[in-house]
Amino acid sequence: MVIKISHSEIKEKIIAAGLKATHQRIVIYAALMQMCDHPTAEKIFETIAPANPSISTGTLYKTLDHLVAVNLIAKVKSDEGSYRYDANVDNHNHIYCTNTNEILDYEDHELDQILEAYFKNKKIKNLKITDIRLQINGERLDLKKAISIQ
Amino acid sequence: MVIKISHSEIKEKIIAAGLKATHQRIVIYAALMQMCDHPTAEKIFETIAPANPSISTGTLYKTLDHLVAVNLIAKVKSDEGSYRYDANVDNHNHIYCTNTNEILDYEDHELDQILEAYFKNKKIKNLKITDIRLQINGERLDLKKAISIQ
DNA sequence: TCCTAATTAGGAATAATTACTATTTAGTAA
DNA sequence: TTACTAAATAGTAATTATTCCTAATTAGGA
Numbered sequence: 599m600v601i602k603i604s605h606s607e608i609k610e611k612i613i614a615a616g617l618k619a620t621h622q623r624i625v626i627y628a629a630l631m632q633m634c635d636h637p638t639a640e641k642i643f644e645t646i647a648p649a650n651p652s653i654s655t656g657t658l659y660k661t662l663d664h665l666v667a668v669n670l671i672a673k674v675k676s677d678e679g680s681y682r683y684d685a686n687v688d689n690h691n692h693i694y695c696t697n698t699n700e701i702l703d704y705e706d707h708e709l710d711q712i713l714e715a716y717f718k719n720k721k722i723k724n725l726k727i728t729d730i731r732l733q734i735n736g737e738r739l740d741l742k743k744a745i746s747i748q
Numbered sequence: 749m750v751i752k753i754s755h756s757e758i759k760e761k762i763i764a765a766g767l768k769a770t771h772q773r774i775v776i777y778a779a780l781m782q783m784c785d786h787p788t789a790e791k792i793f794e795t796i797a798p799a800n801p802s803i804s805t806g807t808l809y810k811t812l813d814h815l816v817a818v819n820l821i822a823k824v825k826s827d828e829g830s831y832r833y834d835a836n837v838d839n840h841n842h843i844y845c846t847n848t849n850e851i852l853d854y855e856d857h858e859l860d861q862i863l864e865a866y867f868k869n870k871k872i873k874n875l876k877i878t879d880i881r882l883q884i885n886g887e888r889l890d891l892k893k894a895i896s897i898q
Numbered sequence: 899t900c901c902t903a904a905t906t907a908g909g910a911a912t913a914a915t916t917a918c919t920a921t922t923t924a925g926t927a928a
Numbered sequence: 929t930t931a932c933t934a935a936a937t938a939g940t941a942a943t944t945a946t947t948c949c950t951a952a953t954t955a956g957g958a
Contacts, residue, residue, distance in 0.1 A: 618923090618925075619925095620923075620935090620937080622937070638914090640913095652939095653938080655939095655940095656917080656937075656939075656940085657936080657937050659916070660916085660936085661936095661937095673827070676825065677825065679914075680915090681914090693875065695875070712862065712866065713882075720859075722884075722896070723896040723897070724890050724893050724894065724895045724896065725884075725886045725887070725888060725889065726889055727886040728846065728886050728887065729885050730883070730884050731882070731885070732863075733881045733882075733883055735877070735878045735879050736872075736877040736878050737875070737876045737878065739875065739876055740874055744874065745872060746872070746874065747872055747873070768904065768954090770904090770906080771955095789945080789946080790944095790945085803906085803907080805909095805945095805946080806906080806907070806908075806909085806946090807905080807907070809945090809947070810905085830945060
């Protein structure tokens with residue numbers, strides 16, 4: 599689900615989120631939107647570096663932090679020692695593939711509703727739940743084929 | 749739920765898992781069993797160091813890796829740049845508290861059954877699911893009181 | 899008790915991320 | 929359009945968490 603979105607639209611989203619729309623932020627955010635495999639900061643850097651050779655890792659990390667802070671992107675925990683990033687901030691779940699290190703999105707509104715209903719009754723005292731997400735761990739069986747939902 | 753368990757019992761568990769029961773492994777595993785807040789490697793080190801001043805971080809990390817590999821403990825992803833460890837390897841969920849950085853266990857067999865039933869029908873193609881865990885994100889409301897289930 | 903492969907201590911090396919500072923830039927106001 | 933200023937960036941040093949390396953030690957078996 600790559601969504602082609604123009605630079606001016608990206609600029610508007612950044613401004614709407616309350617950030618200055620610098621060239622670097624636009625480039626980084628645009629790159630992440632095109633990458634649907636939850637890339638690491640390093641992968642993002644490799645992607646944008648050819649067209650933006652003067653961009654620095656300091657700027658990349660700081661920009662990612664800013665975009666996370668204003669909820670334009672999300673930081674995704676992983677098992678390989680580095681964080682990964684996600685331009686999809688809607689409530690969704692992740693499939694962690696232990697043999698390929700892939701992280702895949704798993705959206706399931708039926709499941710969301712079941713969980714929401716369940717936790718409406720089952721309160722946890724002194725905690726304000728912000729969101730509930732599933733971490734589905736598994737192994738990809740046929741390495742030549744992709745994992746597909748349903 | 750601190751379970752007081754003797755060193756000889758711990759030794760047996762390590763041997764049963766197929767590892768040599770060295771002093772260091774016993775100490776590290778015993779310490780983690782007593783710590784229920786999903787400590788980082790550093791916290792574990794601080795805990796065991798006074799009584800074991802010659803233990804090295806290399807050994808600690810390697811031992812944690814070994815214990816994870818034989819499924820005696822689990823590595824827990826976190827948002828603060830370091831991994832945390834958990835002596836509870838039974839299927840259970842985690843509450844991530846965004847304002848205090850606590851990670852709490854949330855066991856709920858009713859929920860486990862709901863999820864198991866749900867994913868029995870809803871297959872994901874080309875994926876062998878090993879486990880499904882919830883990540884409950886939230887904020888602790890009253891910082892003077894603990895979070896409590898039900 | 900001896901033997902040997904596995905393990906450890908201690909510290910160097912690496913990887914990911916953050917911090918620092920002089921320079922540049924986006925957005926505003928004249 | 930130009931000037932201004934706070935915020936952002938480039939480039940790099942520093943830090944943090946973790947892994948790697950090697951000589952010395954140890955657990956468990958013969």
